[in-house]
Amino acid sequence: MQFDFDTIYDRRNTGSLKYDLAPKYGLPEDVLPMWVADMDFRSPECVVEAIIERARHGIFGYSEAPRGYFEALEKWYKERHGWQIQPSWLVKASGVVYALAQAVRALTEEGDAVLIQEPVYYPFRQVVEQNGRRPVVSGLVYDNGAYRVDFDDFERKIRENDVRLFILCSPHNPVGRVWTREELERMGDICLKYDVLVASDEIHADFVYPGYKHTVFAAVKPEFEQNSVILTAPTKTFNLAGLHISNIFIPNPVLREKYQKETAKSGMSQLGIMGMVACKAAYEGGGAWLDALMEYLTGNLAFMRDFLRARLPELKLVEPEGTYLVWVDFRALGMSAEELERFIKHEARLWLDGGTMFGAAGAGFQRFNIACPRAVLQEAMERLEKAVRSRT
Ligand SMILES: Cc1ncc(COP(=O)(O)O)c(C=O)c1O
Numbered sequence: 001m002q003f004d005f006d007t008i009y010d011r012r013n014t015g016s017l018k019y020d021l022a023p024k025y026g027l028p029e030d031v032l033p034m035w036v037a038d039m040d041f042r043s044p045e046c047v048v049e050a051i052i053e054r055a056r057h058g059i060f061g062y063s064e065a066p067r068g069y070f071e072a073l074e075k076w077y078k079e080r081h082g083w084q085i086q087p088s089w090l091v092k093a094s095g096v097v098y099a100l101a102q103a104v105r106a107l108t109e110e111g112d113a114v115l116i117q118e119p120v121y122y123p124f125r126q127v128v129e130q131n132g133r134r135p136v137v138s139g140l141v142y143d144n145g146a147y148r149v150d151f152d153d154f155e156r157k158i159r160e161n162d163v164r165l166f167i168l169c170s171p172h173n174p175v176g177r178v179w180t181r182e183e184l185e186r187m188g189d190i191c192l193k194y195d196v197l198v199a200s201d202e203i204h205a206d207f208v209y210p211g212y213k214h215t216v217f218a219a220v221k222p223e224f225e226q227n228s229v230i231l232t233a234p235t236k237t238f239n240l241a242g243l244h245i246s247n248i249f250i251p252n253p254v255l256r257e258k259y260q261k262e263t264a265k266s267g268m269s270q271l272g273i274m275g276m277v278a279c280k281a282a283y284e285g286g287g288a289w290l291d292a293l294m295e296y297l298t299g300n301l302a303f304m305r306d307f308l309r310a311r312l313p314e315l316k317l318v319e320p321e322g323t324y325l326v327w328v329d330f331r332a333l334g335m336s337a338e339e340l341e342r343f344i345k346h347e348a349r350l351w352l353d354g355g356t357m358f359g360a361a362g363a364g365f366q367r368f369n370i371a372c373p374r375a376v377l378q379e380a381m382e383r384l385e386k387a388v389r390s391r392t
Contacts, residue, residue: 039371047281093246138150155194165199179215184215325370
């Protein structure tokens with residue numbers, strides 16, 4: 001089957017966060033948005049059709065997941081990730097960040113320490129701080145163009161700060177690491193040793209480049225299953241972020257009850273019907289589309305890598321193992337974080353996520369979202385080249 005990822009759609013005036021907020025932020029009118037993590041591709045046709053069919057019914061009363069919802073998830077996780085889920089583990093939520101905030105409140109007390117690995121997806125720090133908990137950072141080490149965990153630091157930070165919860169980003173946004181089973185096992189064992197719970201955000205699990213394999217944290221060993229909350233969603237994979245649906249798996253009944261009590265406190269009951277309809281349709285019928293998408297993204301990554309090597313060798317692309325986010329080292333340009341922000345947005349006219357959003361360790365870096373038609377990526381690279389050359 002053929003899938004089209006080359007068509008450029010006009011997303012302006014669709015209520016798009018990515019496209020419609022440039023004036024609000026004082027950005028140039030023709031700025032090219034490659035920031036927030038959604039894709040410029042249409043969702044698979046099976047998803048669009050399922051939504052249309054459900055919409056035609058015309059009645060949108062309080063809803064639960066359509067029949068076959070769990071089975072669709074079960075098949076997906078078994079076939080794609082070798083993980084067997086159980087119906088009782090599943091708690092649906094309107095989003096992964098929302099669920100992370102619930103988990104922080106449910107599983108820790110005010111003032112407790114929560115470990116994160118910066119540079120990391122910035123809502124991790126926010127959900128910790130906004131709920132009156134203390135973020136403790138065990139920074140990833142940037143070594144020879146790649147990021148790794150400093151396990152001694154990881155253990156020391158946990159021990160010295162009496163950490164109660166670790167929020168793991170797996171695969172990791174923004175550095176693109178797909179953690180190996182061995183790395184997960186080492187982190188998970190340290191957490192078990194110090195009685196630290198693990199919230200594993202696996203929203204990018206389906207975006208893994210050839211040669212790498214995502215391992216679900218809970219699938220590493222039974223002890224991890226009982227010590228973790230696994231946060232998943234079809235929203236990155238099939239570009240459904242605006243439909244607000246995520247699937248949280250909590251195998252341990254005690255942890256699950258705490259989590260459910262917390263969501264009950266917030267008045268949360270059912271979700272929107274369209275997210276659940278889309279989720280089921282995507283996991284049932286979107287596999288071939290995703291495989292084609294991964295090939296396209298692999299091509300985009302190769303295009304960007306080759307372009308930077310040939311025409312902007314001073315910029316260093318941190319090779320991602322997964323995700324459609326590319327973390328680029330701009331430090332050779334010698335700009336301060338503020339100067340770099342201005343340069344990218346107003347001279348290159350690219351709207352990226354600036355490195356310091358992900359923590360102080362991100363200074364001098366920028367995050368590109370390459371889930372766009374290749375022609376758009378090419379335009380972005382050419383804008384960047386022109387802007388850099390006008391300075392050097
Ligand atoms: C690691 C990670 N978690 C969560 C999210 C957002 O999830 P949601 O929209 O379900 O809150 C993103 C989006 O970029 C992400 O990168």
